[in-house]
Amino acid sequence: MTNGPLNRKLKMGMVGGGQGSFIGKVHSIAACLDNRAEVVAGAFSSNPQRSKASAADYNVAESRAYGSYQEMFDKERQLPEGERIDFVTVATPNHTHFEISKAAVEAGFHVMCDKPMTFDLGQAEELAVLVDNSSVVFGLTHNYTGYPLIRQAREMIQSGELGEIQAVRANYIQGWLRSKIEDSDQKQAAWRTDPSKSGAAGCFGDIATHAYNLGRYMTGLLSEEISCHLRTFVPGRKLDDYGTALIKYDNGGLGTVTASQISHGRENDVTIEIDGTKGSLSWAQENPNAMQVRANGQPHKIYTRDPNAPYMLASGQAACRLPAGHPEAFFEAFANIYAAAFDAIVAKHSGEKVERINTVYPNVHDGVEGMLFIQQSVASSQQNGAWLPFKCDRARR
Numbered sequence: 391m392t393n394g395p396l397n398r399k400l401k402m403g404m405v406g407g408g409q410g411s412f413i414g415k416v417h418s419i420a421a422c423l424d425n426r427a428e429v430v431a432g433a434f435s436s437n438p439q440r441s442k443a444s445a446a447d448y449n450v451a452e453s454r455a456y457g458s459y460q461e462m463f464d465k466e467r468q469l470p471e472g473e474r475i476d477f478v479t480v481a482t483p484n485h486t487h488f489e490i491s492k493a494a495v496e497a498g499f500h501v502m503c504d505k506p507m508t509f510d511l512g513q514a515e516e517l518a519v520l521v522d523n524s525s526v527v528f529g530l531t532h533n534y535t536g537y538p539l540i541r542q543a544r545e546m547i548q549s550g551e552l553g554e555i556q557a558v559r560a561n562y563i564q565g566w567l568r569s570k571i572e573d574s575d576q577k578q579a580a581w582r583t584d585p586s587k588s589g590a591a592g593c594f595g596d597i598a599t600h601a602y603n604l605g606r607y608m609t610g611l612l613s614e615e616i617s618c619h620l621r622t623f624v625p626g627r628k629l630d631d632y633g634t635a636l637i638k639y640d641n642g643g644l645g646t647v648t649a650s651q652i653s654h655g656r657e658n659d660v661t662i663e664i665d666g667t668k669g670s671l672s673w674a675q676e677n678p679n680a681m682q683v684r685a686n687g688q689p690h691k692i693y694t695r696d697p698n699a700p701y702m703l704a705s706g707q708a709a710c711r712l713p714a715g716h717p718e719a720f721f722e723a724f725a726n727i728y729a730a731a732f733d734a735i736v737a738k739h740s741g742e743k744v745e746r747i748n749t750v751y752p753n754v755h756d757g758v759e760g761m762l763f764i765q766q767s768v769a770s771s772q773q774n775g776a777w778l779p780f781k782c783d784r785a786r787r
């Protein structure tokens with residue numbers, strides 16, 4: 391355990407993750423992977439009976455499986471420090487993120503929220519102000535930023551190894567919504583295609599936000615303007631299931647983000663390609679332990695995830711748990727987001743000042759940027775791809 395002076399595990403309260411759900415369980419596995427946290431309480435479902443019934447799945451006492459997140463925050467606040475929850479994980483559908491996160495911050499709990507951060511930009515901006523004026527750590531699980539080779543690439547780019555970055559091509563291609571499975575009550579499809587629960591965008595809010603964030607995290611490039619075309623290819627669906635955005639960066643560079651949920655046979659095909667004046671790189675999450683780095687006139691290089699290799703930089707090395715050749719993937723990357731947030735929580739407990747903008751883990755400001763990305767993509771598409779401003783107030787990284 392590496393919680394230093396805190397000398398105990400951090401206590402996690404889960405919101406969502408009830409029986410039949412998807413990502414909540416991933417959060418609990420990731421948070422507990424390094425033995426730095428344990429799930430001790432939860433409001434696992436919007437249905438109080440299902441919340442109680444889900445407690446055993448997390449080894450949580452039934453007395454701490456609450457009927458609602460409000461009840462969890464109220465009751466847990468009354469427990470002594472060290473017993474009560476330290477942080478809250480928000481793994482519920484998008485339309486509930488804001489109210490749950492806001493209540494958690496107001497109750498003084500640290501927050502790990504899933505993406506997209508809120509339902510709309512107004513909520514995101516309000517939440518950022520709240521977090522900035524509080525002492526809580528707020529992490530956003532754009533989990534692809536946790537892969538060791540993504541951290542490695544980011545450090546290589548920051549140190550200038552690829553020269554000036556001029557082009558970013560980020561894609562997230564899936565096929566699971568090729569047919570209208572929301573009509574057969576498929577739980578995950580049902581809310582994602584419902585504008586009252588998903589938000590202004592479907593596919594673009596669900597997965598293009600990951601792709602955009604990944605390019606932003608790796609390159610640090612600041613966006614200026616966006617043009618986007620979204621499509622709903624499956625008849626009768628209310629939100630987009632395909633789209634492409636073109637982004638102008640403030641250094642003159644160009645970025646594209648393409649996301650699809652209707653491409654036959656495609657699973658979770660996140661890819662990123664980055665071109666700099668001195669070199670280019672490419673990475674794919676379905677083969678995450680390898681990254682291609684190329685320069686004209688030189689042999690193509692394949693960097694493998696190897697914590698002991700001399701080419702691995704500190705941030706890439708620190709993100710590895712296993713020696714090369716033993717594959718690491720989704721859980722470990724997710725756990726790296728938690729680990730970085732835990733470092734900040736522990737530092738806070740020790741009275742240290744912690745970084746709030748340029749953090750290793752995606753934070754509330756990445757959430758605001760993600761919501762601006764969604765809002766402006768939808769607005770641009772409604773205006774036939776018109777160029778719209780896409781500038782976040784905070785110049786960072």
Ligand code: NAI
Nearest residue numbers: 406407408411412413433434435436481482483484504505
């Ligand atoms: P899901 O539909 O499988 O599960 C949602 C869970 O939240 C269910 O257990 C439901 O009962 C519960 N819930 C809903 N309202 C609640 C409330 N008020 N209080 C307590 N529990 C409540 O959804 P899924 O696929 O797990 O997605 C959840 C969130 O995670 C979404 O925002 C989604 O965008 C995000 N996500 C992120 C991923 C990533 O890679 N970072 C991957 C999948 C989802």
